[in-house]
Amino acid sequence: MTAAASASSLDGRAFLLDAPADAGFEVGGLVVCTDAGGAQVGQIDELGVSAEGRLTGTGTILGELGRDALDARRSHAFPEAAVARAGERAVELVHGDPGSGLQIGTLLGDEGVGARLLAHRFNRHTFWCGQSGSGKTYALGVVLEQLLVNTSLPMVIFDPNADFVRLREQRRLPAGSPAAAHQEALQERDIRILRPASAAPDALRVRFVTLAMRGKAAVLRLDPLTDRAEYNAFMHLDLESGSADADEIIPRLRSLGTAASLALADRVENLRVLDWDIWAGEHEAVTEILDERPDATVLDLGGFGYADESLVVAMAVLDDLWAKRESRRPMLIVIDEAHNLCSPDTDSPLHVAVRERIIQIAAEGRKFGLWLLLSTQRPSKVHPNIISQCDNLALMRMSSPLDLAELADVFGFAPRAMLERSPRFRQGEALFAGGFVAAPTLLKVGDRLTVEGGVDVPVPLR
Numbered sequence: 311m312t313a314a315a316s317a318s319s320l321d322g323r324a325f326l327l328d329a330p331a332d333a334g335f336e337v338g339g340l341v342v343c344t345d346a347g348g349a350q351v352g353q354i355d356e357l358g359v360s361a362e363g364r365l366t367g368t369g370t371i372l373g374e375l376g377r378d379a380l381d382a383r384r385s386h387a388f389p390e391a392a393v394a395r396a397g398e399r400a401v402e403l404v405h406g407d408p409g410s411g412l413q414i415g416t417l418l419g420d421e422g423v424g425a426r427l428l429a430h431r432f433n434r435h436t437f438w439c440g441q442s443g444s445g446k447t448y449a450l451g452v453v454l455e456q457l458l459v460n461t462s463l464p465m466v467i468f469d470p471n472a473d474f475v476r477l478r479e480q481r482r483l484p485a486g487s488p489a490a491a492h493q494e495a496l497q498e499r500d501i502r503i504l505r506p507a508s509a510a511p512d513a514l515r516v517r518f519v520t521l522a523m524r525g526k527a528a529v530l531r532l533d534p535l536t537d538r539a540e541y542n543a544f545m546h547l548d549l550e551s552g553s554a555d556a557d558e559i560i561p562r563l564r565s566l567g568t569a570a571s572l573a574l575a576d577r578v579e580n581l582r583v584l585d586w587d588i589w590a591g592e593h594e595a596v597t598e599i600l601d602e603r604p605d606a607t608v609l610d611l612g613g614f615g616y617a618d619e620s621l622v623v624a625m626a627v628l629d630d631l632w633a634k635r636e637s638r639r640p641m642l643i644v645i646d647e648a649h650n651l652c653s654p655d656t657d658s659p660l661h662v663a664v665r666e667r668i669i670q671i672a673a674e675g676r677k678f679g680l681w682l683l684l685s686t687q688r689p690s691k692v693h694p695n696i697i698s699q700c701d702n703l704a705l706m707r708m709s710s711p712l713d714l715a716e717l718a719d720v721f722g723f724a725p726r727a728m729l730e731r732s733p734r735f736r737q738g739e740a741l742f743a744g745g746f747v748a749a750p751t752l753l754k755v756g757d758r759l760t761v762e763g764g765v766d767v768p769v770p771l772r
């Protein structure tokens with residue numbers, strides 16, 4: 311007869327596992343360890359097969375199991391405990407009340423159990439990673455919808471591919487389903503979709519005169535030292551007193567007639583910044599709209615004629631949120647395709663200005679209620695000083711071993727063996743780890759409530 315499954319723990323934090331090969335254990339799975347001191351829930355971090363053909367592994371103890379609750383603050387050591395897969399009840403106790411939290415899908419391998427995120431832990435930065443087509447944007451939409459349903463946390467969404475521009479439109483779902491109730495809640499929310507080509511009040515515009523000096527200089531690619539004379543002429547150009555926006559600048563510069571002001575006028579004309587659609591003029595600027603804190607504000611960054619325009623929007627918004635940080639009004643800053651704004655490899659003045667601001671928000675924004683949610687294809691595409699500040703991880707399919715090794719380094723709280731499942735994830739499957747889940751969780755995201763904007767274009771068949 312083979313020995314039954316057993317576990318031991320020297321410190322009440324980690325445990326060792328030894329079980330027959332057919333015990334049905336898997337990495338990430340929850341188990342209950344029972345000894346004379348009581349029952350405790352653990353999660354399996356690593357599994358292997360011994361020379362004798364037995365399953366051996368290690369895991370983490372999540373807490374003591376009471377009748378109605380899991381006490382995550384208590385755990386105890388044990389020389390030997392009987393161990394078995396956690397039943398439905400224990401699994402639910404770990405993941406919280408079925409009625410609470412953000413319901414974003416079902417557990418992988420246990421479709422009957424809902425997977426939930428802890429809404430109150432979005433007060434940390436979140437890193438969301440997966441290769442193109444793994445379902446990041448879709449899943450992100452599921453999470454954002456749930457945040458809108460369950461919280462009053464305002465969010466601004468930097469949307470480079472017009473994926474979220476239909477966030478106000480509901481998908482057709484069977485009436486009476488729980489999802490339909492969520493849709494009703496969504497209908498109540500104030501969701502603004504700002505697009506470059508939209509008419510007022512939904513135009514995506516920036517007010518030049520309210521940009522910080524450094525931001526204005528970045529728009530004009532002016533360096534305070536390399537371009538001393540022009541920078542100085544610009545500094546002394548009293549823009550605030552002009553009532554209209556950017557189009558007053560050139561006549562004023564030409565009328566000044568100095569070498570520096572004429573050079574500056576040439577610069578403005580050559581860069582064609584006055585041709586940009588982005589300037590607010592009598593429109594409402596994006597920063598003014600965000601000041602009113604709509605529940606969600608989608609910024610469609612893809613529709614501009616000049617590449618720099620989307621960077622100017624990002625800079626204006628981030629600088630403004632930062633400048634007003636002392637007001638401590640929370641904002642979730644969602645950046646899809648975050649490498650556009652926080653790549654370590656870009657060096658234009660606008661790129662640098664945006665990236666530096668995001669680095670600052672990553673380092674210091676938390677206590678002011680400025681929380682980042684960054685989604686990208688590879689960890690190396692986001693500046694390391696930003697990633698290292700993230701306490702929540704969502705990982706979808708990613709097949710590069712190098713990228714996975716990097717994630718394992720940065721996100722020590724995600725068990726390596728769970729990360730290693732990522733190359734075999736199907737679309738929509740993910741690992742969530744960090745503060746916003748009760749325990750590292752493998753899950754499959756559920757269905758969107760609203761209509762996706764940028765669905766993949768199919769190959770036309772004959």
Ligand SMILES: Nc1ncnc2c1ncn2[C@@H]1O[C@H](COP(=O)(O)OP(=O)(O)O)[C@@H](O)[C@H]1O
Nearest residue numbers: 441442443444445446447448449737738765766
């Ligand atoms: N969980 C899902 N259920 C249904 N369709 C999905 C799901 N995830 C992704 N898709 C579809 O697959 C395509 C790619 O997904 P997307 O989220 O855009 O991937 P990514 O952002 O990682 O590149 C989209 O057309 C989307 O509709």
Ligand SMILES: [Mg+2]
Nearest residue numbers: 446447448646
């Ligand atoms: Mg995407």
